[in-house]
Amino acid sequence: MTGTKRGSTGQIGARRKRVEDPRLLTGQGTFVDDIQLPGMLHLDFVRSTHAQARIAAIDTSEAAKCPGVVAVYTAEEIHGFVPLLPGPAELPGLRAPEHHVLANGHVRYVGEAVAAVVAEERYTARDAREAIRVDYEPLPAVTDMERALEADAPLVHEEFGSNLAFELPLGNETAAALEEADVVIQQRMLNQRVIPNTMETRGIVADYRRSDGQITVWLSTQAPHLIRSLLAELLDLPEHRLRVIAPDVGGGFGAKANLYGEEMLAVALAKQLGRPVKWIEERQEHMLATSHGRAQLAHVTLGAARDGTIRALELRILADMGAYPHIMTPLAPLQTAAVMTGCYRIPCARAEIQGVFTNTTAPDPYRGFGRAEAAYYLERAIDLLARRLDLDPIEVRRRNFIQPEEFPYSSPTGYVLESGDYEVCLRRALEKVDIGALRQQQGRLRSEGRYIGIGFASYVYRAGFPSLPKLPRTGFLKGGWESAWLRVDPMGKVTVLTGTSPHGQGLETSLAQIAADELDIDLEDVVVRHGDTASIPHGNGTMGSRSLAVGGSAVLLAAREVRHKALRLAAHHLGVEVDAVRLEAGRAFLPGHPERAISFADLADLSYSFLDLPDGMTPRLEASATFEPHNWNAPFGTHVCVVEVDVQTGEPKLLRYVAVDDCGRAVNPLIVEGQIHGGVAQGLGQALMETVVYDSEGQPLTVSFLEYATPTASDMPTLEVELTETPSPLNPLGARGVGESGTTGAPPALVNAVVDALAPFGVEHLDMPLLPERVWRVLHEAGAVR
């Protein structure tokens, strides 16, 4: 591997506290809603209260008369200056419905925008919104994918004649292998629909300057450059006069990597009205109209030999497209298929994917996008297999692990795993929980009528996407590369610009550590800037666990170039060959001659004096760099969850949670652990309590935190996190992704633990979320409780 040198300041690997936190924790962050512009107008939306209905009429006359209302819009009024939203990525045979910013005579999910109001004040806009009368003719709706595929199901899009959006088989042949397998297990598994619930909801301020056509957009987004390209293309705006700023952003989880109708409309209206327009999403709107996550169902078939060697895996996946899939919506099940064989040598694997339209909010990326689903199916299936064969689930995993010497390993579904050492994570996790003692305790407590369960999940996913063949819609996803600019000011202080767009990941700290380490200067001497298309020429944003491994590698390359230039300048200044000079601890010097030295600050100052430069050297210590990964990197790990199930009430209680994760080189282990903590909490949220529920008419019943439970700190056990470091050969940092590790490992670990606890009652599977009543019901049916 091409590892980095470790500077004397030792920044790489240091547990530095996040430099962004004092700002964020003392209320000095700037979020979109903090942006106030003179003359700013406020946008608000009327949303559909029906899951499927024809719009007979919309009466906006009362709203238009409200004092302070500037304009009211329906689909008719924006026709001509607001285009359709981009359809989904064009998979073969995919049927893409028209996606209007405001419903065009027909609504297809509760929460779909129907009309818009612009007013002088936010609350005026809200009052006017209430004054708009929409006359609906309700139609039958379908929110369940299996129901949607039945012949007599209501049609989400009548013109398509069915609710099947696309069908796609991936992988190789499994039939023969399943036929020959000693044992075949089959299980239907639901990966239920969840709501991202970022702490900051969506929001935008758009400002148009008539004099020169400059448009500035402040947007709560994960990808300002991608959004700029989309806006420019869709609204036919000159990209160089369009500036998108992602200020402090309070979380994205994948749901802010897309351009939404509300956002495009705000920009179009700012131009149309010649005044700044602000829209801030309410929490209830977020729960209805921001993309959801998961919403997948799989029929899992796993065939194996008697000794537990896995022969074949088959997934029949139903992937919910909602009513109007976003660009990335159909890619989720493809991601699932790509990594469906996980950490294991499975020679035959096949996924049969069906995308299904339903009268629901479209799902889109959500922390773990497609790959967390795959890990869930596989890790659950392995436990089912172990149970069937009466083998230790740990041994079944071990027996099938791809071994370190087998990499690069090509999976049957076309994904090449670059490297890994799965055994080492598993072993450490087992040592940490003291598996022998734990199992003894489990047996002892069982005889006392107490039910402890131990659940394992060994996962691998793919992170930091490489450049993919350009998706044939808009300019989305320019590539997998990432950019960095590094410049040293005359006082020797460093500014790093990154094309990633951090929104909670701590990259202002970890990217600064990379630059400080390479230049061997103090962390305090580096500042990282991001999220402004005016100062950062291009970048691909923060998503898919890419920012440190890919964006950080670009920073490293830029810092390396600056380091070389500084050394050349120092050599010139000291009158020696460049090889004789060392750059260390904030100065360049000649080893053995401490008096022949120049501080990094003086060197920086010198670099601005043209006459002091060696021939041919350009002024200033600065560099730009681009890093392109040629493959996805593969983060992996093993999580072990220990629960006690209260069989009388069905409550699962978390006793211990051990996570051993490998993200390759950990630049800042403190931040890495924080990512694991947050991800595990979010994953346990899905496993234990989160779910979107619709009634038979398609009304979502979970539209506030009163009905939609997310975990709080008090629901979490102490997380015992350990890192192993198996460097990735794919980038100069040796880093892998980490942001999605927690949401990938936690759901199968938790469910496996609860199912293990209930083994004495013959329970083999439970669908998430494991709400007390769901657990109680299965025990009740097994006759364990009255």
Add this chain to the structure above:
Amino acid sequence: MAPSHFEAPTDVEAAIALLSRRPGARPLAGGTDLLVQLRLGAATPDLFVDLKRIPRLMATSLDSKGLTLGAAVPAAEIVENASIRSLWPGLVEATALIGSSQIQGRATWGGNLCNASPAADAVPAMIVCGAKIVLAGPGGEREVLIEDFTTGPGETLLERGELVVEFRVPAPAPRSADAYLRVTPRSEMDIAVVGVGVQLELDREGRVASARVALGAVAPTAVRADAAAEALVGSRLDDAALDRAAVAASTSASPIDDRRGTAAYRKSVVGVLTKRAARIAYERAQAR
């Protein structure tokens, strides 16, 4: 829409006068339920009468007869009061389950009771402690037992112009103690699927001399389960007595199916919690 008027009287009489004047007037203490209802459009008051500047509603006094606590005292003050905690541990457990730490800075017993949710955590715990409330209105003051106050979901005995002034919790008898348990999918910021309060008084031989059991979220209001209580009386909490109490509690519950739980689940779990809360109360009473 926000109400057009807001008043903050400093005595009970002025509050009564304000509440009597407008039919849409609502008393406001912590506002942790009322403001949510307002946003959802479920409440449309035209006047808020803030109670927090009335000294009597913010007062706590504890003597040998028991506790007198103003209806607008924040839950956090109750939870953090060591004397209250040691005398009525179950009541404090229930209070500590209202909302979250932050919400407890504002939430009050008065609000928890007057919101009249069948799932209010503090209410079963108050009932088993024999707590009463003092209501004040245009016709004067009256004292009402907690279990008589709520008449249905969102419905109470409050007459127009009347408000809850204070709570009176009698001092626990020697060798008596209370406990409260509930089931929720998450540990805080959640609404009880089932809640059970139990108070037991023991005789010198360790037998249950008297008992009270109250159930939350299994009927239109929090209800007493006297049959369950009677099943415990005279016992040393042997398994047979506990089983009888559990069955009696299940039988006296009349829950509905809703998003949070089915009737079948609630009927089963209310018995489980009755047993467990009884055991805790028993241990506590023994220790006194």
